Amino acid sequence: MRCKTASGDQRLSMSILIVVEEPDAWPLEIPGVTIISARTYLTDPGFAINHGAGQTHHSLNRSARVFNLCKSYHYQGSGYYVSLLAEARGHKPLPKVGAIEDLQSQNLIRHLTEDLSALIQRLLAPLAMNDFELHIYFGRTTDSRYNRLSHQLFNLLQVPLLSARFERHRNQWSLRSIRAIDASDIPACHQELAVLAATEYFKVKGRRLWQKKHISRFDLAILHDPGNPEPPSNAKALHKFRDAAEELSMRVKFITRADIGRLPQFDALFIRDTTFVNHYTYYFSRLAFAERLVVIDDPESILKCxxxxxxxxxxxxxxxxxxKTLLAHRDNIARIIPELGLPCILKQPDSSFSRGVVKIETEAELLPRITELLAKSVLVIAQEWxxxxxxxxxxxxxxxxxxxxxxxxxxxxxxxxxxxxxxxxxxxxxxxxxxxxxxxxxxxxxxxxxxxxxxxxxxxxxxxxxxxxxxxxxxxxNPNVDAGNEDGVLKDVLYREVMGVFLKRIEARERDHKSASSET
The missing domain is CATH 3.30.470.20 (ATP-grasp fold, B domain)
Structure with missing residues (x-):
């Protein structure tokens, strides 16, 4: 096996792999990791799924994290296959194939980074030049002024080593391009920081990996908004969901809207922020569904409900x-009171949590209130009370x-x-x-x-x-589940039931994936 292990915790070394083309040419000394060649990872039986005697077993622990730092990720090249096979083997690659594909579309990258526009303007406005390049090493950069931007780009794209180029046009900065870089692209004066950033990143990941009471088989993201005054689950309920998941050997990470680029590293997504269609929660659901994650709430349910x-x-x-219900529009307002009586209820099509719902007590109230609602939607729900x-x-x-x-x-x-x-x-x-x-x-x-x-x-x-x-x-x-309310009868069983459905669906997806792989 062509590999070298840097000094550090030997328990961690084979759970944290850095894959490169030539390990002997690797310039960075990072403790606690194993450096192997792409060819070794792709072809050595020690890293593969072994098929034999009608059985399948893994030689390397499922929890192994594979950091793919190959020179190129071009389609069907060795770098591409390292990430692809790591996913197939149940390892945790960074970047995932989805991120590699994302990097090929600069239009998509610009769309994904739209939310960073204000931050980019504020940070780069003082610069005298019109072009600026930022090297990012595991979310860190050499100039601390840009650490927040570096961290957010890394979280969004989930590629270990990045180079981002920005351009100013008509006094407005924009992201011109972003690409993965190889260790050989790291300037000598940056190498110390790159080692530090990688070491700290692996150290945190290693602690999380080895300090768990249970061996985690799968990773579940719970999307929430700490600033939402009326979330679908209160803080105590969120922690109960987490505890129930961990009892079932699922590792939980609470994520927010800034973490959309991290979705591909999870097995499932549980949305615990209020969902809307033209909203970041729907985009999360769509992306998770496209990445074949188990997701609740799924995009079709959000659209329909x-x-x-x-x-x-x-x-x-x-x-x-x-x-009694009437689909009200500008041409049938006169039918509402004769058919439904008074009082009656008017609802915006996307109303929720008692918002966008009004009670009409008198005939005089009807026209101004329904006119207000019809200004937002061509159809409004009118119902008897x-x-x-x-x-x-x-x-x-x-x-x-x-x-x-x-x-x-x-x-x-x-x-x-x-x-x-x-x-x-x-x-x-x-x-x-x-x-x-x-x-x-x-x-x-x-x-x-x-x-x-x-x-x-x-x-x-x-x-x-x-x-x-x-x-x-x-x-x-996205129904409410608050500790002390909806769980009043089932108590902790309610949370275990929800997490049990996630586990069942993840396992079914894994079986389907293995079955499909064995047929090809």
Whole structure:
């Protein structure tokens, strides 16, 4: 086996591999890693998946991290195949093949880095020249003024060694190009920093790898927004999701919108920020789906559940009972009151959390309020008002009922959340978790039937019960799970059930991948 191990923790050395064309020419001395040639990694049985006697086994631990620092990543070259086979072997390559493909499209790179525009302008504005090159080593650079930009570019693209070129045109800086570089491209005066950056990066990764109570088989990202005042899960619930995942041998990383470039390194994505279609949560879901991650909420569920017009048509087509509903537009406003009566409800198609939903008490209120809503959408949902003491919420996961709760209304209000004129939450009704066995069967049945029309994801179905009749109000993706509320009956079991679905789907994907590989 052609390799050399730098001094350091020998336990880590074969779990952290640097793959290059010529190990003997490698100029950097990085402790705690093994340097091997691309040819060795591609052809040596010690790194391959061994097929024999009808069985398959891995010679190298699945948790091995492979840092691909080959000179070139051109299609079907050795650098390309190192990352490709590392993924197939269940190792953790950096960069992944998806990142290599991204680097080939500078238009895509510019699109991915749009959110960095303000930072680029601020940092580069003082420069006298019109061209600027930034070398990035594991998220670090030689000039500390640019460390934040370097760190964000590294997190976005997940390529160890990068060179980014910026250009000023008409007093505006923009990213002109970005490319992977080889260790031989590192100037001698930068090598000390490159070694330090790599060492610190590996040290953190190594600690995470060896200090786990459980051996982690898979990596799960939980997307959240620490600044969201009304997240779908509170901090305690997020930690319970993490603990449940780790019990099932999944390593959890909490990520934010700045981490979109890191998605390909995970096996699954769990979105715990409020989802919208024209929103970063949808872009995360789309990218995760394209990268073949197990993802909840999947992009199709976000699209379907975020549009109340779609839901109204879907539920009507399948004869699901709902309040009397009219798809209102500029030409049928006069039908609303005769058909639905007063009071009635108007909803924006993408309304959520009691936002974009108004109650019309008088005929005089109707025209100004619906005109306001129609300025944002050509169609608006108009529904009869069904007064009830509470709304049923049924959580559906993987086409099975998971939890049931009663959402009560604040005193004197008609919605679960009462807001001021600026749409800020003033008060919220209480939540009472109800055992499935004590829930009317018709409530669970209609919730399950409705959610199954959307898919096999995670949904919260809102239902009003009037006498013996149940009416579906809406099917929500990204349902609330707050510690102390929805988990009141199941407690920690709720979190384990959700994480168990992730594990089941990841394992199914792995089996499908192995089956497809064995057939080729």
């Amino acid at each position: 975020n549009n109340k017009v779609y839901l109204a048509e879907l539920l009507a087509r399948h004869n699901i009972p709902t309040p 069904l007064p009830t003491a509470f709304d049923w919420r049924v959580g559906i996961l993987d086409r099975k009922p998971l939890f049931v709760a009663k959402y009560y209304f604040p005193p004197g209000h008609w919605q679960v959340i009462k807001r001021d004129v600026q749409k800020r939450k003033m008060s919220e009704g209480s939540t009472q978790a109800i055992p499935l066995g004590e829930t009317p069967p018709e409530v669970v049945g209609i919730a399950l039937k409705s959610a199954n029309l959307i898919g096999d994801g995670f949904y919260g179905v809102d239902i009003k019960q009037s006498g013996n009749r149940c009416y579906v109000i809406e099917v929500n993706d």
